[in-house]
Amino acid sequence: MALNETMNLVEKGLMLPLMEEFYTIQGEGFHKGTAAYFIRIGGCDVGCHWCDVKESWDAEKHPPTAIEHIIDNASKYSDTIVITGGEPLTWDMGPLTIGLKAKNLQTHIETSGAYPLTGVWDWICLSPKKLKLPFGDIHQKANELKVIVYNKSDFNFAEEHASKVGEDCVLYLQPEWSVRDKVTPLIVDYVMQNPKWKVSLQTHKYLNIP
Ligand SMILES: C[S@@+](CC[C@H](N)C(=O)[O-])C[C@H]1O[C@@H](n2cnc3c(N)ncnc32)[C@H](O)[C@@H]1O
Ligand SMILES: Nc1nc2[nH]cc(C(=O)O)c2c(=O)[nH]1
Numbered sequence: 379m380a381l382n383e384t385m386n387l388v389e390k391g392l393m394l395p396l397m398e399e400f401y402t403i404q405g406e407g408f409h410k411g412t413a414a415y416f417i418r419i420g421g422c423d424v425g426c427h428w429c430d431v432k433e434s435w436d437a438e439k440h441p442p443t444a445i446e447h448i449i450d451n452a453s454k455y456s457d458t459i460v461i462t463g464g465e466p467l468t469w470d471m472g473p474l475t476i477g478l479k480a481k482n483l484q485t486h487i488e489t490s491g492a493y494p495l496t497g498v499w500d501w502i503c504l505s506p507k508k509l510k511l512p513f514g515d516i517h518q519k520a521n522e523l524k525v526i527v528y529n530k531s532d533f534n535f536a537e538e539h540a541s542k543v544g545e546d547c548v549l550y551l552q553p554e555w556s557v558r559d560k561v562t563p564l565i566v567d568y569v570m571q572n573p574k575w576k577v578s579l580q581t582h583k584y585l586n587i588p
């Protein structure tokens with residue numbers, strides 16, 4: 379396919395830079411423990427220094443892939459599809475999620491919210507980042523707020539974002555993996571003092587699964 383045509387299809391969300399897709403257990407947050415098919419879309423310019431998938435950042439390293447192919451594959455594995463990245467909202471998530479919904483699949487997104495919300499979602503996990511704050515009114519649409527705690531200042535950051543979400547949004551504090559031994563006890567204390575919050579661990583890393 380000519381480069382121009384590919385770029386045009388990526389622009390429309392009909393092709394997406396696919397980094398990897400895998401069937402696993404959702405390790406984090408509200409749906410932890412649930413089998414789900416993960417679609418990891420490349421491309422992110424948020425730049426979290428502790429990001430655990432820096433290989434995803436450069437979209438050019440991941441082949442533009444037709445969404446029909448992604449949808450057909452996904453539907454073979456699971457009823458629950460988690461779209462993550464990279465930052466999936468870098469791209470137009472409309473066509474991909476409409477296609478997944480047409481197959482009666484549950485669409486979940488993991489996002490920093492840094493770019494405008496596109497797509498049709500059954501579950502939105504918003505994980506705000508200091509370097510590029512969430513865009514628009516995505517707080518009001520989030521089903522789950524998952525704040526990564528790297529140091530003590532992140533508790534204030536978490537409260538700022540909790541003040542913007544809707545009433546039914548479930549609130550999570552998740553240790554940054556590399557400092558988990560130091561911050562997990564702080565999160566435990568914080569949640570006992572502030573029980574509107576829950577602890578989220580990256581359970582897939584403890585289970586040694588993707
Ligand atoms: C890799 S990100 C991709 C989706 C999107 N860019 C985002 O940040 O929400 C998926 C989830 O992993 C979290 N995460 C990334 N690196 C982490 C780390 N080192 N420790 C704990 N959570 C991390 C993110 O905050 C996000 O909730
Ligand atoms: N098992 C598993 N659960 C996850 N939940 C969110 C993840 C992500 O990278 O978005 C993730 C992941 O990479 N693996």
Ligand code: SF4
Nearest residue numbers: 422424425426429464
């Ligand atoms: S926004 Fe998500 S993918 Fe991007 S650098 Fe941060 S954690 Fe990594």
Ligand SMILES: [Mg+2]
Nearest residue numbers: 430431462588
């Ligand atoms: Mg991950």
